Amino acid sequence: MKKTLLLTGILSAILSANSYLQNCDKIIDKQVIKICYDYKIKGPKAVVYTVDGKTVNKVNIKKRPRFYTEKTIPAKYRTKYSDYTHATSSKDNTISFDRGHLAPDADFDYDKKTLRKVYTMANIIPQVSVVNQKTWIKAERYERKIATKLGKVEVVNGVIYKDMDNYLVKKPLDQINTSKWKKNKFSKFKKETEKLKRKHIVIPSAFFKKITNKEKGFEKCFLYKNKVVDFKVDKLRNHEIDCSKLPRP
Numbered sequence: 001m002k003k004t005l006l007l008t009g010i011l012s013a014i015l016s017a018n019s020y021l022q023n024c025d026k027i028i029d030k031q032v033i034k035i036c037y038d039y040k041i042k043g044p045k046a047v048v049y050t051v052d053g054k055t056v057n058k059v060n061i062k063k064r065p066r067f068y069t070e071k072t073i074p075a076k077y078r079t080k081y082s083d084y085t086h087a088t089s090s091k092d093n094t095i096s097f098d099r100g101h102l103a104p105d106a107d108f109d110y111d112k113k114t115l116r117k118v119y120t121m122a123n124i125i126p127q128v129s130v131v132n133q134k135t136w137i138k139a140e141r142y143e144r145k146i147a148t149k150l151g152k153v154e155v156v157n158g159v160i161y162k163d164m165d166n167y168l169v170k171k172p173l174d175q176i177n178t179s180k181w182k183k184n185k186f187s188k189f190k191k192e193t194e195k196l197k198r199k200h201i202v203i204p205s206a207f208f209k210k211i212t213n214k215e216k217g218f219e220k221c222f223l224y225k226n227k228v229v230d231f232k233v234d235k236l237r238n239h240e241i242d243c244s245k246l247p248r249p
Helices: 002-018 112-117 128-148 168-175 183-198
Strands: 026-029 033-040 042-050 097-099 124-128 152-160 206-213 220-223
Touching: 002 026, 002 152, 026 152, 026 220, 042 124, 097 183, 124 128, 128 206, 128 220
Parallel strands: none
Antiparallel strands: 026 033, 033 042, 042 152, 097 124, 152 206, 206 220
16 A cells, blocks of 8 residues: 555656646657757746755766757757857846756766756756846755755756747846946846847746655745846745646646
């Protein structure tokens, strides 16, 4: 009976994660991660993977691979490294878009070949620098902590795109408090936004993380808006939401 319940719990977790691999133009299977890729967005809608507590902190490779174009995607729908401007320095990390990993590299840095799999550009979204470097990273650390504690966790990282035809023009600038920005800061951010628009890369309005271990009855979800925030006061708990409120796949 216990074995049956255990298998049912594991199967439920797998099905829950894989349910986000629907309505994709292409599912990219990298063995350690699966990517639901959308051609119109020119980016991922969701990435699904397992974090193993036994391997997550086993090596921690320092040297990171180069990003590479995902050649399994038709050429006109691919994104390239050069499509994104490079992140600004840490002293001024509020005004640019990073190449933001959905499946984080630190979950897979126990093996060089495995680590390279998450450096496909198909795993990348335009992520406001301060979110990528200061806030979303807290949720990534949390999933590794829970994986270490519980043995493993299933993770779904989903992306929310709203008003896809208009978002690039209006939303990023409207959502950000620019009252204290100097003119050159505003111009730089606008320039980066327009560059992504020309490349037909849609900027997400938000993204979420769902972490589960059905065997242990664990489930936590976090939602982050893709906008500048004061990272000094931003806490992980500020982003926790009821998992039932997540967008349905």
